[in-house]
Amino acid sequence: MLYVVTGPPAAGKSSWITARARATDIVIDLDRIALALAGPGAPSWQHDETLLKVAHRARFAAIDEAVKHRDTVDVYLIHTMPSPKALARYQRLDAEVVAVDPGQDIVMQRVRDMRDPAMTAVATRWYRQHARRKLGRSAGRQASRTW
Template sequence: MTELVLETYGRVCWLQLPGCTKLATTKDHVIPHDHGGPDTLENYRPACKHCNSKRQDRVLTGYGASVVVVIGPPAAGKTTWILERAKPGDVMIDMDRIARALMPVLPDATHEYPDHVRHVAISARKAAIRRATRLRERVTVWLIHALPPAEDLAEYRAFGWHIETIDPGRAVVEERTRTMRPAAQMQQVDRWYAEHPEHLAPSMVDYVPAGAQLAADASPDW
């Protein structure tokens, strides 16, 4: 079957995730086998070993859950933006909400918690992302990844996940950060605008999922 897939579709990797060798030597399920994808020629595409291993059974847009990655500076309103659009049954992965859910006694301020809680929350967030991006149900997974590295963005795009930028402008973000966030987050504001100079002017694009239901305010480092 592998040889038939390569003969039918060619020997160029169809995924081309970061680190791709381009040369396909394996077959990859379009609809993952765990999602009910059949072992048929129509459900296979050529892939290099690197990409086949890296993808595992994560969903691609149009097959199972739809993933929306929400990026933007601290205090931009990412969580609020999602809450205005999410539907019953959707999944939202929000670092601050995860951390607060782990504490029986809540701190007075959001986005402030001890390091040991933060470390547990990071592990819980990773586990949630791993499971949610493999859902076969036709729901939306809203994933807040405030400042993703370029490699992560490239991977999200290769999967066909929608990337939404929320940024009301630097003046608004700085004022909110000063009044509502830990002082250290101002460094993340500076980092965002250094890496995204095109967002220095106010910008908040409205995205409405088309048709089916379409992915947490993350700590600014992930």
């Protein structure tokens, strides 16, 4: 099964996956990919532009390969704001789209406390986009990491 996990920055997408995925499942998370490709001591969320380009290419390759194996393992893909084209592809792949959203107030506080200030704009854009179209089923409010 392919699970596409959406939600604003700092919503708890990784925590949602951690609570469900098994060690044999595949988790495709741009932050984890970038961190794996970065040098020692790199920050967890603030990635250099060049590193992000390389990480995106690795992510696309991982998606293309992982979806071939979704009948034998679960694939969890974090995609914060999938485009209509991406959503159509996920629909063709019979993906379950899950929106993780603990609420805008909580997300904005987490972004202020833990993330790059630029993520405020990303979170605001996610809420605007999400209000226009519901992306899959909602995971509802849930506990996330210890912030």
